Each structure stands twice: as structure tokens, then as C-alpha cells.
Amino acid sequence: MRRLSSAAVCGARCGNLPAGARPNSGPGFCRRLSTEAASNPANTAQVYLSRSHDPLVNLAVEHHLLRTMAPTSTVLLLYVNKPCVVIGRNQNPWLETNLAQLASKGIDLVRRRSGGGTVFHDLGNVNYSVICPTTAFDRDRHAQMVVRALADLNRRARVNERHDIVLDDGGPPLKVSGSAYKVTRLRALHHGTCLLRSPNLELISGLLRSPAGPFIKARGVESVRSKVANLDLDNADFENAVVDQFRAMYGGRCHVHETFGTKDALGIDGVVNAYRETSVEGWLYGQTPQFTLSSHPTKDDARPRPLLPFDKASFSFSFPLPFLSLFQQDLRLRFVARHGKLEQFEIEAKGQHLDGSAILGLALHEVSNWFEPLVQARLDSQLAIDLGAWLDGVLGKRLHQTS
Incomplete structure (x- = not known):
């Protein structure tokens, strides 16, 4: 696997770009992701x-930079x-x-390395990631940077007590950006989403609502669900505004490089290794903390359960009469x-305990097929x-057909 040499790095200083200009518009703009450039302490910002639109590639680049x-x-x-x-x-x-819904719609499921809750990404959602010295890390610092960028675009937003960015338009606050974090000894990562013009807002709730939820008691982190909204902004306008605010925060000495797609990113050993680690099902499913599924209330989980079988009013599939045997x-x-x-x-x-060993x-x-x-x-x-048909529906990757 080749490494990009520092000689191939052709940086343009952010401070020399006119406000609002696209960073890749000037001559000599670098179209490579360079390990040497990232690790050079002279490149302070x-x-x-x-x-690339591949979530595994982008998360691998992020991890490599970290x-x-x-x-x-x-x-x-x-x-x-x-x-x-993307789950935490x-x-x-x-x-x-x-x-099952994800599989039926061909939507990828990805587990990231940082904590936090589950988020939906699409082409109308720009993700930002800031990696900084751990000594300078603050959960709100770069969220506030994004809020200032939105203000430049005439969008009134704020960072709430959960460190999310919410839109204040006279009604109840609507979430437009959530964040997650990973802190190491020397470096800290803060990454967040920003809903701009997602065409899939109506789908998100169904994709992030598990039919197994009433039956599962889990360790680990559960997501906090919020009402969301689009900001109605162009991706490029948002990117430019965020870059401008980042430049202002760090004194204008900001070397800009571009990962010009998947091929360039996968030309670096560290990115490839990170990609391979997270692209296998052993990472996606095998990293799941312990959980218990029970069809009935137990000593450890006394919640009432829906009756078996589920009824059509509660879920998007129904069961024929033989399911009454359950x-x-x-x-x-x-x-x-x-x-x-x-x-x-x-x-x-039938009153008998069966051996599941x-x-x-x-x-x-x-x-x-269960x-x-x-x-x-x-x-x-x-x-x-x-x-088995019920377990296929609540745990499996396929949908039952409605009758």
C-alpha cells in the first residue's frame, strides 16, 4: 500500500481565501489526504x-486522523x-x-467508534468532525462554532443542555444537529450531524424504532429521541460557513486539503486498516453489550409486555390465526x-421447560429463519x-408481508 509523500501535499492557507470562497477553488489546492501533513506539528489547523459518500470510509478517515x-x-x-x-x-x-426496515430499503447500518446515540445520515445531511488536543476539549466549543456558521446563513440556532444544536423558530425547539465524542490521552474527537435538506425526515422515526424494544432490557447506551427538522440550506453553503468559522477560531493559519473520494482515502494504510476493522459483521453485531429478551415480565424487568401475537394496530405486519397458539x-x-x-x-x-443448550x-x-x-x-x-416467525419479525433482517 502506497503512502502519499509530503512532497505531494500542496496546501492552501485558509487565511488567503476570500470569505465564502470554496476551499477547492484556488490554484494549487491539494487533492490528497496526507499522513505526513496531518502529523506535522507545523500544521496547527x-x-x-x-x-466519498461511504460512511465506513469517512469514519475510517476520521479515526486515522485522530x-x-x-x-x-x-x-x-x-x-x-x-x-x-450509525449507532454508537x-x-x-x-x-x-x-x-427489517433497513434491509428492505437498502440502508446501511454502521457502528462507529465514538459513544452517543443513533443517527440517520443521507445526502442532505453534512457531518462535521473536529479533532483537537484533549487539553482544549469542550463539548460545546465546536458546536458553538457551527451555531455561528448557521447565524452567518441567517438561521437562528443554539446549543442546548444536551449539547445538541436546536432551531428556535417560535415553536418548540427542533433538533438539527446531534453530537458524539471520543476522548483519548492526547486527542479528543467531537463529531456531529447537521440536517440541511434531508428528503427522508418522515422515514427516520420508523427506521429507529425497534419492534423488539418492549421485550429487551439492555446494558449500554440508549438513544434519546427528539423531534428533528431541516435547516433548508445547501450543503456547499453550510460547508463554506463552517470552514470560515473554523478559520476565524484558529487565526487564519489553516492548511486545507481534500480527500477527493474513496480511492484517495483508501490509498493510505491506516485508513484501510480502520475500514477493514469496522466493515465486518463481527464489529457491527459482535460489539453489542449484554442484553436480555423476554416475552413476559421478569424479576429484573417487570415492564408489562404486549400480548403475543402482536396485533396489526401496533406493527406494520399481521399474523394469521395459527399464531393464536402462542x-x-x-x-x-x-x-x-x-x-x-x-x-x-x-x-x-405447555407447562414444560425445554432445553435450549x-x-x-x-x-x-x-x-x-428462527x-x-x-x-x-x-x-x-x-x-x-x-x-420463529415472530422472532424473524422483531430480530431478523426481513419484513413479514401484510395479509
Whole structure:
């Protein structure tokens, strides 16, 4: 794998650009992401504009910059992803998302390295990332930078007590930007979203509402859901305003480089390694903290549960009459999963406890049809059909067809 040499780096100083000018408009603008430039302590403030829409590539670039930039430097990275859902480092995909809906719409699911909640990205959503010395880190500092950029574009916004950016337009505050963080010994990362002209606002709620939610008790971080809105701004206008504010914060000495797409980013070893680490299902599902799914109230989770089977008024799919056997037989299911694999599996049917040891260690994300594992657990075949179809709906990656 080649490395880009420092000789290939052709930086333009932000301070020499006219206000509002696109950073890639001037002669000699660099179209490469350089490890040497990022790690050079002389480059105290840098801006990178990614033109890749691959969320895994952009997160890999972000991670590479966090690892390699000079500890005394500050970096701004701006990027736009294709439609995807991004969960936090310690979140549960079965609890945070509707996996079947994501699969049916061809929307990628990605786990990032930072904490925080689940967010939806698309081409109408610009993401900003600031990496700075840990000693200078403050959760609101660069969110306020974005607020000032929005003010330059005649949008009245503020940072709230949760460090989100909300729009004040006379009604209840509407969230337009959320943030997440990763702090290391020498460097700190703050990245956030900004909804500009997303065409998918009506989809977000359904994509981020898990049908398994009423049945899962989880460790880890759960998202806080908020009403969201678009700012009705062009991506380029937002990028320019943020770059201008970043430049103003750091005295105009800002070397600008551009990641000119996926090919350039994947020309750097560190980016490739970070990409490979997060592109496998073992990272996406295998990093899930321990959780318990139970069909009925338990000592540890006394919440009332919806009756089995689910009714059509509550979910986007319905079940034929044979599913009534679930309720009539008083079937009870409880399992514990850790790192996405079954550690305990208990079924009680017709007053008998069945042995689920045969399927312990099963990776949940690898199950395309729950009928077979349930038969291995010695469940009656008709009940295995009924319960398996329900588990396929709440945990699986496919939708049931409505009748």
C-alpha cells in the first residue's frame, strides 16, 4: 500500500481565501489526504473535505486522523454519507433500529467508534468532525462554532443542555444537529450531524424504532429521541460557513486539503486498516453489550409486555390465526445474549421447560429463519413456526408481508 509523500501535499492557507470562497477553488489546492501533513506539528489547523459518500470510509478517515495528527493540532473534517444509520460504540442494533426496515430499503447500518446515540445520515445531511488536543476539549466549543456558521446563513440556532444544536423558530425547539465524542490521552474527537435538506425526515422515526424494544432490557447506551427538522440550506453553503468559522477560531493559519473520494482515502494504510476493522459483521453485531429478551415480565424487568401475537394496530405486519397458539399455550421465552451471541436460552411451553443448550453460542445476526434453532431447542414444530416467525419479525433482517 502506497503512502502519499509530503512532497505531494500542496496546501492552501485558509487565511488567503476570500470569505465564502470554496476551499477547492484556488490554484494549487491539494487533492490528497496526507499522513505526513496531518502529523506535522507545523500544521496547527487543517481542514479536510471528503467527497466519498461511504460512511465506513469517512469514519475510517476520521479515526486515522485522530490517531496520527499532531497532538497540538486541530483538524476539521467535513463529509456527506449516503443513506445509512450509525449507532454508537456501546449500542444495541436490535434495540436501536428496525433491522427489517433497513434491509428492505437498502440502508446501511454502521457502528462507529465514538459513544452517543443513533443517527440517520443521507445526502442532505453534512457531518462535521473536529479533532483537537484533549487539553482544549469542550463539548460545546465546536458546536458553538457551527451555531455561528448557521447565524452567518441567517438561521437562528443554539446549543442546548444536551449539547445538541436546536432551531428556535417560535415553536418548540427542533433538533438539527446531534453530537458524539471520543476522548483519548492526547486527542479528543467531537463529531456531529447537521440536517440541511434531508428528503427522508418522515422515514427516520420508523427506521429507529425497534419492534423488539418492549421485550429487551439492555446494558449500554440508549438513544434519546427528539423531534428533528431541516435547516433548508445547501450543503456547499453550510460547508463554506463552517470552514470560515473554523478559520476565524484558529487565526487564519489553516492548511486545507481534500480527500477527493474513496480511492484517495483508501490509498493510505491506516485508513484501510480502520475500514477493514469496522466493515465486518463481527464489529457491527459482535460489539453489542449484554442484553436480555423476554416475552413476559421478569424479576429484573417487570415492564408489562404486549400480548403475543402482536396485533396489526401496533406493527406494520399481521399474523394469521395459527399464531393464536402462542397465547393459548402460554409460551414463555427468555434469552440472554452477549456480543451478539446466545449465552442463555429458556423456553417454557405447555407447562414444560425445554432445553435450549443446543443453540447456545448462536450468533443472532446469522439467523435468517428462527424455525430451525427453535426446533433444535425441542420446541413443538407448530409453535416453532409461530414463535420463529415472530422472532424473524422483531430480530431478523426481513419484513413479514401484510395479509
